[in-house]
Amino acid sequence: MPSKADTSLFYCHKKGHTLFVLVYVDDIIVASSSTTATHALLQDLQHEFALKDLGDLHYFLGIEVKRNQEGLVLSQQKYASDILSRAGMSNCKSIDTPLATSEKLSLTDGDKLGTEDSTKYRSMVGVLQYLTLTRPDIYYAVNKVCQFLHAPTTVH
Numbered sequence: 001m002p003s004k005a006d007t008s009l010f011y012c013h014k015k016g017h018t019l020f021v022l023v024y025v026d027d028i029i030v031a032s033s034s035t036t037a038t039h040a041l042l043q044d045l046q047h048e049f050a051l052k053d054l055g056d057l058h059y060f061l062g063i064e065v066k067r068n069q070e071g072l073v074l075s076q077q078k079y080a081s082d083i084l085s086r087a088g089m090s091n092c093k094s095i096d097t098p099l100a101t102s103e104k105l106s107l108t109d110g111d112k113l114g115t116e117d118s119t120k121y122r123s124m125v126g127v128l129q130y131l132t133l134t135r136p137d138i139y140y141a142v143n144k145v146c147q148f149l150h151a152p153t154t155v156h
Contacts, residue, residue: 007022007023007024008022008023009021010022017034019031019032019034019037019038019041024060027060028051059078062076062079062130062131063079064079075134076131076133076135079130080131083124096137098138099140099141101140105145105148105155105156106155107148107151107153110153110154110155111154112151113154121149121152121156122149125142125146125149128142128145129142129146
Protein backbone atom coordinates (compact mmCIF):
# COMPACT_ATOMS: atom_id res chain seq x y z
CA MET A 1 0.00 0.00 0.00
CA PRO A 2 1.43 3.37 -0.93
CA SER A 3 2.16 6.00 1.66
CA LYS A 4 2.42 9.75 1.22
CA ALA A 5 6.21 9.47 1.43
CA ASP A 6 6.30 6.98 -1.45
CA THR A 7 4.06 8.89 -3.87
CA SER A 8 4.31 12.30 -5.52
CA LEU A 9 1.90 13.88 -7.99
CA PHE A 10 2.99 16.71 -10.25
CA TYR A 11 0.58 18.82 -12.30
CA CYS A 12 1.22 21.29 -15.10
CA HIS A 13 -1.23 23.31 -17.18
CA LYS A 14 0.37 25.25 -20.03
CA LYS A 15 -0.84 26.49 -23.41
CA GLY A 16 -4.19 24.72 -23.05
CA HIS A 17 -2.63 21.33 -22.25
CA THR A 18 -2.73 19.53 -18.92
CA LEU A 19 -0.04 17.12 -17.80
CA PHE A 20 -0.04 14.87 -14.72
CA VAL A 21 2.99 12.93 -13.53
CA LEU A 22 2.56 10.40 -10.74
CA VAL A 23 5.76 9.02 -9.23
CA TYR A 24 5.61 5.95 -7.00
CA VAL A 25 9.05 4.73 -5.89
CA ASP A 26 10.61 3.94 -9.29
CA ASP A 27 7.43 3.88 -11.38
CA ILE A 28 6.12 6.90 -13.28
CA ILE A 29 2.69 7.39 -14.79
CA VAL A 30 2.22 10.24 -17.23
CA ALA A 31 -1.25 11.37 -18.25
CA SER A 32 -1.84 14.31 -20.52
CA SER A 33 -4.39 15.99 -22.74
CA SER A 34 -1.66 16.06 -25.40
CA THR A 35 0.30 13.09 -26.71
CA THR A 36 2.91 15.56 -28.00
CA ALA A 37 3.45 16.89 -24.47
CA THR A 38 3.70 13.34 -23.10
CA HIS A 39 6.31 12.33 -25.68
CA ALA A 40 8.31 15.52 -25.11
CA LEU A 41 8.38 14.95 -21.34
CA LEU A 42 9.42 11.31 -21.75
CA GLN A 43 12.22 12.29 -24.13
CA ASP A 44 13.49 14.90 -21.65
CA LEU A 45 13.37 12.38 -18.80
CA GLN A 46 15.17 9.78 -20.91
CA HIS A 47 18.15 12.14 -21.24
CA GLU A 48 18.57 12.07 -17.44
CA PHE A 49 17.26 8.62 -16.44
CA ALA A 50 17.04 5.09 -17.79
CA LEU A 51 13.39 4.72 -18.77
CA LYS A 52 11.36 1.82 -20.07
CA ASP A 53 8.03 2.74 -21.65
CA LEU A 54 5.49 0.03 -20.81
CA GLY A 55 2.80 1.55 -23.00
CA ASP A 56 -0.75 2.30 -21.92
CA LEU A 57 -1.56 1.88 -18.25
CA HIS A 58 -3.69 -1.16 -17.41
CA TYR A 59 -3.06 -1.97 -13.73
CA PHE A 60 -1.23 0.01 -11.05
CA LEU A 61 -1.22 -0.31 -7.25
CA GLY A 62 -4.31 -2.51 -7.26
CA ILE A 63 -6.25 -0.19 -9.55
CA GLU A 64 -7.34 -1.40 -12.97
CA VAL A 65 -7.39 1.28 -15.66
CA LYS A 66 -9.64 1.00 -18.71
CA ARG A 67 -10.05 3.56 -21.45
CA ASN A 68 -13.48 4.35 -22.90
CA GLN A 69 -14.90 7.16 -25.05
CA GLU A 70 -15.31 9.52 -22.09
CA GLY A 71 -11.81 8.94 -20.67
CA LEU A 72 -10.45 6.52 -18.10
CA VAL A 73 -12.35 4.21 -15.77
CA LEU A 74 -10.56 3.24 -12.55
CA SER A 75 -11.63 0.10 -10.72
CA GLN A 76 -10.43 -2.19 -7.95
CA GLN A 77 -12.59 -5.10 -9.15
CA LYS A 78 -9.58 -7.27 -10.06
CA TYR A 79 -7.91 -6.36 -6.76
CA ALA A 80 -11.05 -7.42 -4.85
CA SER A 81 -11.25 -10.68 -6.82
CA ASP A 82 -7.59 -11.36 -6.06
CA ILE A 83 -8.28 -10.83 -2.33
CA LEU A 84 -11.14 -13.34 -2.44
CA SER A 85 -8.92 -15.87 -4.25
CA ARG A 86 -6.12 -15.35 -1.75
CA ALA A 87 -8.54 -15.97 1.13
CA GLY A 88 -10.00 -19.06 -0.56
CA MET A 89 -13.38 -17.36 -0.87
CA SER A 90 -13.76 -17.01 -4.66
CA ASN A 91 -17.01 -18.99 -4.72
CA CYS A 92 -18.67 -17.24 -1.77
CA LYS A 93 -22.00 -15.50 -2.20
CA SER A 94 -22.01 -11.73 -1.89
CA ILE A 95 -24.03 -9.90 0.75
CA ASP A 96 -24.95 -6.25 1.18
CA THR A 97 -23.50 -5.91 4.69
CA PRO A 98 -20.40 -7.97 5.51
CA LEU A 99 -20.83 -7.39 9.26
CA ALA A 100 -23.94 -6.45 11.18
CA THR A 101 -23.55 -3.22 13.16
CA SER A 102 -24.98 -5.03 16.18
CA GLU A 103 -22.15 -7.62 16.08
CA LYS A 104 -20.07 -7.40 19.26
CA LEU A 105 -16.52 -8.62 18.91
CA SER A 106 -14.34 -9.15 21.95
CA LEU A 107 -10.64 -9.64 22.62
CA THR A 108 -11.39 -12.80 24.58
CA ASP A 109 -13.82 -14.61 22.26
CA GLY A 110 -12.36 -17.55 20.33
CA ASP A 111 -8.93 -19.15 20.37
CA LYS A 112 -5.86 -17.00 19.85
CA LEU A 113 -4.34 -17.45 16.38
CA GLY A 114 -0.84 -18.86 16.00
CA THR A 115 2.01 -16.80 14.59
CA GLU A 116 1.48 -17.83 10.95
CA ASP A 117 -2.30 -17.33 11.06
CA SER A 118 -1.88 -13.99 12.86
CA THR A 119 0.43 -12.84 10.09
CA LYS A 120 -2.09 -13.92 7.43
CA TYR A 121 -4.87 -12.12 9.34
CA ARG A 122 -2.89 -8.87 9.47
CA SER A 123 -2.01 -9.17 5.79
CA MET A 124 -5.66 -9.69 4.79
CA VAL A 125 -6.79 -6.77 6.95
CA GLY A 126 -4.14 -4.59 5.28
CA VAL A 127 -5.31 -5.39 1.76
CA LEU A 128 -8.93 -4.85 2.84
CA GLN A 129 -8.00 -1.43 4.25
CA TYR A 130 -6.62 -0.46 0.84
CA LEU A 131 -9.80 -1.74 -0.81
CA THR A 132 -11.90 0.68 1.28
CA LEU A 133 -10.57 3.49 -0.94
CA THR A 134 -13.13 2.49 -3.55
CA ARG A 135 -15.43 0.34 -1.41
CA PRO A 136 -16.63 2.49 1.50
CA ASP A 137 -19.46 -0.02 2.03
CA ILE A 138 -16.98 -2.41 3.68
CA TYR A 139 -15.32 0.26 5.82
CA TYR A 140 -17.28 -0.56 9.00
CA ALA A 141 -16.41 -4.27 8.88
CA VAL A 142 -12.76 -3.58 8.03
CA ASN A 143 -12.52 -1.04 10.85
CA LYS A 144 -13.90 -3.63 13.27
CA VAL A 145 -11.33 -6.28 12.37
CA CYS A 146 -8.56 -3.65 12.54
CA GLN A 147 -9.28 -3.29 16.24
CA PHE A 148 -7.94 -6.80 16.85
CA LEU A 149 -4.71 -6.71 14.84
CA HIS A 150 -2.56 -7.04 17.96
CA ALA A 151 -4.26 -10.27 19.17
CA PRO A 152 -6.56 -11.85 16.56
CA THR A 153 -8.62 -14.92 17.43
CA THR A 154 -10.62 -17.50 15.46
CA VAL A 155 -13.75 -15.35 15.94
CA HIS A 156 -12.14 -12.34 14.30
